[in-house]
Amino acid sequence: MDTKSLVKLAKSLSDPTRLRMLQEIARAQRLGCANLYEFVPISQPSMSQHVKALVDAGLVHSCKEGRNMYLTINTEKLQELESFLQLLKMP
Numbered sequence: 001m002d003t004k005s006l007v008k009l010a011k012s013l014s015d016p017t018r019l020r021m022l023q024e025i026a027r028a029q030r031l032g033c034a035n036l037y038e039f040v041p042i043s044q045p046s047m048s049q050h051v052k053a054l055v056d057a058g059l060v061h062s063c064k065e066g067r068n069m070y071l072t073i074n075t076e077k078l079q080e081l082e083s084f085l086q087l088l089k090m091p
Contacts, residue, residue, distance in 0.1 A: 001083075008058075021054065022073070024039045030071070032068050033047060
């Protein structure tokens with residue numbers, strides 16, 4: 001994982017709202033943006049900004065179906081992060 005990607009990912013994870021969103025997306029495995037309002041009661045523009053940050057960091061995939069946007073966790077990106085963190089533990 002390159003430094004630029006890691007910084008973007010860390011910034012994305014540093015926000016409590018985005019962490020909560022990630023938790024709910026992971027629990028549901030696939031969650032519509034409209035359903036996120038149940039767990040994260042924020043304005044639509046704020047929701048859009050948070051979703052964009054998560055997508056740009058590569059933490060979630062988005063898929064538009066008609067007028068709805070669905071989000072899923074990008075497990076490959078999480079694996080990259082996990083591998084990086086494991087390297088930090090090595091002596």
